[in-house]
Amino acid sequence: MLEARIAGRAGPLDLRVDLSLDGETVLVAGPNGSGKSTLLRLLLGVLRPEAGRIALDGSVLFDAEEGIDVPAEERGLAYVPQDYALFPHMDVLANATFGLAALDRRERVRRATSWLDRLGVGDLVRRFPSALSGGERQRVALARALARTPRALLLDEPFASLDPIARRQLRASLTGWLREWRLPALIVSHDPADAVLADRIAVLERGRVVQQGTLEDLRRAPGSDFVAGLIEAAPVPAGADS
Amino acid sequence: MRSGRASAWGAAQVVASAALVSFLLLPVAALVFTLRWADFVGGLRNPLLVPALRLSLLTTGTSLALVVVLGSLLAWRIARHPGRASRWMEAITQLPAVIPPAVAGVCLLLAFGRRGLLGSWLAAHGIALAFTTPAVVMAEAFVSAPFFVQAAIAAFRRVDENLLVVARTLGASPFRAFLRVGLPLAAPGLVAGSAMSWARSLGEFGATLLFAGNLTGRTQTLPLAVYTAMESDLRAAQALSLVMVAVAFALLFVLRRMAPGAGLPGPEVRGA
Numbered sequence: 001m002l003e004a005r006i007a008g009r010a011g012p013l014d015l016r017v018d019l020s021l022d023g024e025t026v027l028v029a030g031p032n033g034s035g036k037s038t039l040l041r042l043l044l045g046v047l048r049p050e051a052g053r054i055a056l057d058g059s060v061l062f063d064a065e066e067g068i069d070v071p072a073e074e075r076g077l078a079y080v081p082q083d084y085a086l087f088p089h090m091d092v093l094a095n096a097t098f099g100l101a102a103l104d105r106r107e108r109v110r111r112a113t114s115w116l117d118r119l120g121v122g123d124l125v126r127r128f129p130s131a132l133s134g135g136e137r138q139r140v141a142l143a144r145a146l147a148r149t150p151r152a153l154l155l156d157e158p159f160a161s162l163d164p165i166a167r168r169q170l171r172a173s174l175t176g177w178l179r180e181w182r183l184p185a186l187i188v189s190h191d192p193a194d195a196v197l198a199d200r201i202a203v204l205e206r207g208r209v210v211q212q213g214t215l216e217d218l219r220r221a222p223g224s225d226f227v228a229g230l231i232e233a234a235p236v237p238a239g240a241d242s
Numbered sequence: 243m244r245s246g247r248a249s250a251w252g253a254a255q256v257v258a259s260a261a262l263v264s265f266l267l268l269p270v271a272a273l274v275f276t277l278r279w280a281d282f283v284g285g286l287r288n289p290l291l292v293p294a295l296r297l298s299l300l301t302t303g304t305s306l307a308l309v310v311v312l313g314s315l316l317a318w319r320i321a322r323h324p325g326r327a328s329r330w331m332e333a334i335t336q337l338p339a340v341i342p343p344a345v346a347g348v349c350l351l352l353a354f355g356r357r358g359l360l361g362s363w364l365a366a367h368g369i370a371l372a373f374t375t376p377a378v379v380m381a382e383a384f385v386s387a388p389f390f391v392q393a394a395i396a397a398f399r400r401v402d403e404n405l406l407v408v409a410r411t412l413g414a415s416p417f418r419a420f421l422r423v424g425l426p427l428a429a430p431g432l433v434a435g436s437a438m439s440w441a442r443s444l445g446e447f448g449a450t451l452l453f454a455g456n457l458t459g460r461t462q463t464l465p466l467a468v469y470t471a472m473e474s475d476l477r478a479a480q481a482l483s484l485v486m487v488a489v490a491f492a493l494l495f496v497l498r499r500m501a502p503g504a505g506l507p508g509p510e511v512r513g514a
Contacts, residue, residue, distance in 0.1 A: 046407050072410035079411040085404040089426045098422070099412030148412060 002043075002152045002184050006052035006062070010038040015207040021152065021184040027198035028188045031226055035207040036188040040154050043186070044079055045072035056151050078145035082157040084137045086129035092116065092140050093125040099148040115143035119177075135166040142177075152184040159191065171197065192233035203227050273487065277480050285481020293459040294467035295485065301375065301463060302443045305382035309390045309439055314432065317394030318420060322406075332395065339388035346385055347452025354380065354453075377454035378461050382443035390432075390439035397431025398424060437497045444490055464489075 003020040015035040019026070030036050041047040043054060045061065048069065054062040056077070061070045086095050096112035103111065116122045119139040129137060138158065145153065158174065159167040175197050178185055187197055195201055195215050203211045203218070203226065211223040215234060222228040277285075285291070316335065320328040338346060354361040355372045364371065371377050401424050409419040425432075447465040454461040456470065464486045471479040 041407070044407065044411055046410060071415075072407070073413045073415055075411070077411060079408060081404045081408065083402075083404060085402065085408040087405060087409075087423060098409070098414075101413060101418075144412065 001058075002054075002056050002186070004043060004052070004054045006042055006049040006054060008038065008042045008047060008049040008052075010035070010041075010047065013038060013207050015039060015042070017204070017207075017209055019186075019202060019209060021186060023182055023184055024199040025178050025185040025187065025197055027194055027201045028186060028204055029190065029192070029195070029201055029230055030204035032190060034204045036190075036204055037156060038207075039204065040079070040156055040186070040188055043154060044077055045070065045075050076148075076151040078148065078150035078153045080138070080141045080145050080153070080155050080158065082160050084141035084161070086132075086137055086141055086144075088129050091126050091128050092121065092132070095129070095140060096125075096144045096147055099144060112143070112147050115147045116140065119143045133166070134162045135170055138162070138170060142174075146181070150183070152186065153178075153181075155185065155187045157189055157191075158187060159194065160189075167193075192230045193235055195230070195234040201230075203230070270487070273480065273483055277477070277484065281477040282481050282484065285478045286485070288471060288475075288478045288482065290458065290462070290467040290471055290478075291482055291485065294462050294464045294482070295489070297375070297378070297459065297462065298444060298464040298486075299489075301378045301382055302440060305379045305386060305443050306436060306440045308379070308383050309387045309443075310432070310436055313387055313391045313394055313439075314425075317391050318398050318424065321395050321398035321401075332391075335391045336388050338384050339392075343385060343446065343448030344452060347381065347449035350377070350381060350384060350449060350453040372453060373455040373457070373461060375454075375460055378450055378463060381449040381453045382446045385446050385449055386439040386443035389442050390435040393431050393435025393438065394428070397428035397435070400431070401427045433497055433500055437494050440497070441490060441494065444486070 001020065001022045005018045007014075007016045009015065013033070013035050015038055017035075017039055019028075019039075028036050028039065038047065042049050049062060049064065051064045052062070053060065053064070056075070060066070060068050061075050062068060086092075087098065090098070093109065093112060093116075096116055097108040100108040100111055113122055113125065116125065116139075119142055121136055121139045121143065124132065124136060124140070129140070132140065138161075159171055162170060171194065178197065187194060198215075200212065200214055201218055202209050203224070205224060205226055211218060211227055215231075218227055219231045222231055316331065320332050341349065351358060351372060353359050354364070354377070356362065356365045356370060358372075361371065371380065405423050405427070406419050409423045410416070414422065445465055446463070447469070450461065450463060451466060451469075456462050456466045462470065464482065468479050468482045468486065471482055
């Protein structure tokens with residue numbers, strides 16, 4: 001379970017967020033400049049909150065009052081940014097094994113290739129990122145992040161760099177994977193279509209969570225113009241996933 | 243009308259390019275083509291050559307190593323921690339590039355000479371720097387550091403912040419993220435900066451002469467040997483100069499081979 005009650009600043013933005021994820025997928029939606037990416041950076045530990053507390057599965061990652069600030073590399077949070085940030089000077093296998101430095105080489109390769117296979121990119125191990133399609137890059141980035149067995153997954157605009165067809169395919173795949181992995185996941189997006197991924201939606205505006213709930217909750221009582229627009233543009237779920 | 247203007251603009255580019263390239267090439271061509279083989283071989287036997295060449299390679303190699311190690315850490319700090327302190331540090335590291343070399347020599351003497359700001363304290367502890375081989379290294383590092391640091395800052399700034407954040411979330415310490423991600427991605431820029439910095443320190447003359455002197459085998463580098471030979475024998479000076487140019491080209495070639503992308507021209511914009 002990931003719990004965050006934090007306050008932080010990034011330029012003119014004053015961010016105050018109280019959020020928790022309990023083995024579920026939460027979509028943080030909000031207009032540009034609402035603080036979505038800043039929230040991720042505060043959680044990851046690359047930006048330091050001014051106040052508050054972050055805890056993951058009972059262990060404290062940050063506590064301003066106690067003076068606890070676990071460094072990013074020890075937080076156990078996996079992060080996949082919008083452009084996937086594959087290391088361009090390393091091939092797919094080297095990317096996927098990057099986070100497994102603590103293991104011996106054979107185990108590193110076994111673990112990484114197993115994840116690459118699961119995500120359908122096991123035959124690309126010798127390719128460099130420049131030779132991959134957008135969808136392949138996202139799968140490699142996910143395999144790299146998950147090979148470390150993280151305690152939670154943070155995704156920043158996961159489909160923004162993809163063409164519409166790849167976006168639809170990968171959104172459907174990711175919906176299935178997240179259910180299969182049962183990993184707490186926080187997805188930041190401004191795309192209403194991503195609402196189908198989430199068990200719950202938290203709407204962030206000007207650094208504050210202005211409304212939280214399921215897509216249905218939000219549909220019943222939209223709390224702001226942005227939420228009303230989000231609901232209007234979000235796909236109506238025919239079944240559980242589409 | 244428009245095509246007439248375009249052709250005049252194209253012609254201006256061709257004429258300006260031809261004039262400047264010729265002006266830059268002619269002196270180097272004169273150095274090569276006005277020297278007879280016998281004079282060149284005679285110049286190679288000049289007693290100034292071997293000690294000066296050895297000293298130049300030793301001192302420029304040492305100053306380059308110092309500049310690259312310290313400069314990489316400084317440039318990383320400046321590139322990754324923008325703020326007032328970084329802006330000041332960047333401005334200060336560029337100072338030597340705008341100071342004339344002779345003035346740089348005076349500055350070094352006033353700082354590290356026997357009666358200098360720090361030099362008097364060093365002298366009291368039995369350390370004399372001026373007019374020694376370490377003084378040559380200091381003069382070369384002083385004038386050449388800005389070339390490396392500026393290139394390194396630019397190269398490190400081009401490294402995508404997200405790559406470093408992801409490296410951290412994958413368990414890399416800040417140092418490992420620098421070593422495995424920042425450094426390799428900036429390598430072409432760092433090699434290009436090293437080449438420029440090394441070339442500048444190999445050609446260093448004014449600051450070395452004033453701060454280190456012109457003592458054969460101790461502080462007389464190749465440019466100072468050329469200057470000394472000029473006083474008695476132009477052909478010997480020419481032969482020494484040719485050796486210096488050959489050494490410079492050879493080392494620059496090796497450096498560029500180490501990082502194939504270093505200093506390559508960017509994508510062409512046609513018709514601009």
